Amino acid sequence: AQTVTQSQPEMSVQEAETVTLSCTYDTSESDYYLFWYKQPPSRQMILVIRQEAYKQQNATENRFSVNFQKAAKSFSLKISDSQLGDAAMYFCAYRSSHNTNAGKSTFGDGTTLTVKP
Amino acid sequence: DVKVTQSSRYLVKRTGEKVFLECVQDMDHENMFWYRQDPGLGLRLIYFSYDVKMKEKGDIPEGYSVSREKKERFSLILESASTNQTSMYLCASSLLRSPLHFGNGTRLTVT
Numbered sequence: 001a002q003t004v005t006q007s008q009p010e011m012s013v014q015e016a017e018t019v020t021l022s023c024t025y026d027t028s029e030s031d032y033y034l035f036w037y038k039q040p041p042s043r044q045m046i047l048v049i050r051q052e053a054y055k056q057q058n059a060t061e062n063r064f065s066v067n068f069q070k071a072a073k074s075f076s077l078k079i080s081d082s083q084l085g086d087a088a089m090y091f092c093a094y095r096s097s098h099n100t101n102a103g104k105s106t107f108g109d110g111t112t113l114t115v116k117p
Numbered sequence: 118d119v120k121v122t123q124s125s126r127y128l129v130k131r132t133g134e135k136v137f138l139e140c141v142q143d144m145d146h147e148n149m150f151w152y153r154q155d156p157g158l159g160l161r162l163i164y165f166s167y168d169v170k171m172k173e174k175g176d177i178p179e180g181y182s183v184s185r186e187k188k189e190r191f192s193l194i195l196e197s198a199s200t201n202q203t204s205m206y207l208c209a210s211s212l213l214r215s216p217l218h219f220g221n222g223t224r225l226t227v228t
Contacts, residue, residue, distance in 0.1 A: 009157070035216055045207065045219040091159065095214075103148065103213050104175065109159040 002027045002094050006108035013082045014116050020067075021077045021111050023092030033095040034068065034075045035105070040088040048090070051075065053097075079113075087115045120144075123208050123220035130227050136195040138223050140208030148213065149191035151175075151183065154205040154222070163206075166191055198227045 003026045013019035025034070036048040051059045051068050058066050063080045079086055092108040124139035142149065148167050152160040162175030164183040172183050180202060184192045191210075195202055203226050209217040 004159075006159075033214065037217075037219075043205075043222045045209075045217075047216040050216055093217075097214055103211070104150065104162055104165050105217060106162075107152075107160040109157060 002029075002032075002096070002106045004092055004094050004106050004108040006090075006092055006111050008111045009109070010112045010114070012114040012116060013079070013086075015084060016081055018078060018080045019082055019113065021079075021090050021092075021113070023075045023077070023108055025073050025075065025092070025094050025106075027073070027094065027096075029096055029098070031097040033097060034066075035093040035095065036064070036066070036075075036077045037091045037093060037107075038086075038088045039091065039110075040085075045091070049077065082115050084115050084117060087113055089113070121208055121210055121218050121220040123206075123223050125223050126221060128223055128225045130195075130198050130225065132199060132227060134195075134198045134227075136198050136225070136227075138193040138195075138206055138208075138225070140191045140193070140210075140220055141189050142191075142210040142218070143189065144210065144218070145188065146210035146212055146218070147188075148211050149185065150209045150211075150217065151181075151191070151193045152207040152209065153177065154207055160207065163193065198225075200227050203227045 034051045039045045067076045089110045093105045095105045121142045150165040151163040166185040182194045206223045208220040
């Protein structure tokens with residue numbers, strides 16, 4: 001079974017600075033997807049960024065980028081130019097690409113990010 | 118945009134009651150999921166469904182059942198609510214290799 005570990009329960013960053021959230025995972029599969037989701041205090045979880053394991057290039061979405069190290073099974077999220085609206089709980093998630101199990105996702109425990117003005 | 122709607126935002130029930138949590142999605146997604154979210158434990162999968170009338174147990178199915186009579190609707194049932202089922206419940210839907218789309222969540226309190 002896959003596991004996802006987020007070792008930082010809480011992180012804080014000064015507005016306009018950069019912060020990196022860590023995520024490691026364990027799997028025996030070679031093809032899979034990794035995601036970062038954001039859950040603001042209003043509670044609805046939304047997708048931040050996704051990475052396909054077969055792609056070597058790190059995904060980027062505006063101020064959000066990942067550092068995907070497949071061999072090390074590491075998938076960190078970097079937030080540049082942090083904004084107050086980035087304050088939220090962030091979840092790292094793993095999803096198999098296989099047809100079995102409907103591609104169910106495994107989540108880490110989450111990292112609560114505080115942005116200081 | 119995909120919309121996943123959970124019928125209740127807050128729910129208070131008594132121990133032993135049968136509780137229904139409803140979830141509807143509007144994007145014809147095959148897959149639907151029920152997660153439970155507790156502080157420090159992340160999201161834990163209760164049940165999921167990959168087609169109408171098809172269901173599979175997740176990691177913590179005990180005390181729960183589900184129903185999927187129509188593709189757009191996925192219901193979570195607490196047969197006899199207990200205080201340890203007090204939690205935030207999140208419904209999600211997706212295509213097979215796509216990200217999850219979540220509802221707003223239902224905060225259930227069992228007294």
